Amino acid sequence: MADAIIGDEVKGARTQVPHSMILAVTLNSIMQFAFMVAVMFCIGDVDQVTNTPTLLPIIEVYYQATKSKPATNFLVAMIAFILFISLFNIFASVSRLTWAFARDNGLPFSKVFPHVHPTLKIPINSLLLVGTICCLLALINIGSSTAFNALISLPTIALYISYFIPIFFLVIRKLHNRHPTYGPFRLGRWGLPINLVSLVYIVYVLIFLPFPTMLPVTAANMNYAGPLVGAIILIALGDWFVSGRKRFEVPIARAAKGE
Template structure:
């Protein structure tokens, strides 16, 4: 007889073996009850994935990284490289998502793929993934809040950029998405479809205005102009790689829709496709947007040294010659980016809840509860929202330090992809018969695609912590590496003190055909 018990979150589970048809999965804990309501269909799921990345919108906000290190040619070829790399990662993770789509995602897969030490590996993976996503959802409030300040500078050149105002604007940007996630959860699917339409429609409108009004740069300027030496980096490869931050960050987060899997209908089929379609759509759109911006940009130095803090604001103003037109075009990018925060909050909330459900967090009993009225992990949402508000105070002390947090989110995410992908390759080479077949399979391309994904993720992870400027000072230092190192040490310490006693691995449950 299998022993049944009542979990802290109110769902019945029983301990016992669950095996795939070919014996791939070993002993796990089976969750008997679906806790979250499935309300997202295929279209809303694809829209969720596409809007969550908000790639072309955030590519405009992060344009300075590429202009400072590499210039137009580095941006163009960098977004191509970033799209191909992230598409390889999305395809590889999609195979795993089709086997078991779950809010915990990476730490679930690492547990089942690890040949040994699976409890520690999955626990460590969970901490890195949760922290990276908590930092990632700070990007939208920061970009939008500081871009609002930049537009104020454009309107009133005498206005002084003050850091504490950026913090207040971050709060203002984040409050409504938090409220929507609490009180309007049922219409989130409709919001995603509407946001997906805006995400797609606003792009050609923005490009058309720029192309019609702006003078055109020659082809050589866009495709062959490489700018080096501005930042102190001299080596061609180093300049290009360091400048990739501006095109890597907008495509980071390909796993976002996976964490909503327990609220997606027919998740084993829908989630893998949504990941791939969302990544492909965003990569193509970002490429088109950046090409248009580079063809239409005016004075390079004026854009790079813009008093607004954002080259894209100056580029749009140079192109249109009109401040009202600049406000409108910037709003067309900021609005979908803001709605992407709705998605990001929902995704990281489910991830945090899943980790707490499995006793990964301190005070897991408290954070694992699903609110019976709102039918969401309300306490996990408040925890994530608290992280946004807490991290926003860093802006007051140092913008460079906060930028490191943003770099940290991207770096941490690629490391979170690397762990299960490396374990998957090891499994393919040592025991391929133990890998179950899901609804999505790369077939014979599986191993080559996994290796390409690992290559890209490793390359991105190596250069993301690099400082953008030489010589390195306390002000321009990229603190992403040290901060992530601290998070990893904290995860190891938590394992020694608490995790090894509490963490038994992720909980799972069998899926019905209708799910």
């Protein structure tokens, strides 16, 4: 969704955005596989890595491989630098998504967040909202690492749910022989089988992702991502029935009116 919103500013978005997404996923998969192979060969004492008191076991892996604290710090700093750079893309996409949703009156206080700064030419209020929420969520780790881990697991489940919904309705249309209007990419006769396999895989992932990672289950090792997803869905439904259905404007309907 965020890629689609940013795609409004890309020339030839119907082909350039999918190409960039596919290329990014392919390159990252190759590099991640190579990285994990290297980690597996250099992991050293598995028990020591598993029981490391640090939040990032990779720190112990680096230290066992290099036997040097400066080298370990340098390698960890490289990961931190990559994460820092990636935050700019995340803030850009999420703030733009917030701006677009608020523009359609899909959020509470939607009159505040669509504002675009006249000089900076960015949705400054949406960006501040996203940044503030991220900072507040990061502070949760100070009080409870269990709650923090549940929150960072939440986007994974939400991501798969967002994948499931459009594929599910696309499959329904195909089964009723009401094929949608296709863009420049089409899977042809393989489209429906691939969609069905995708749905089965997503359901499998959604079933097992909320499971606890170890037994016996305690309050400290419980996986709270599933209940959090349910709570957020209930909050969103509550907002919809209270005021959202009255204020939300479907983008397609607005476009049809020539706005």
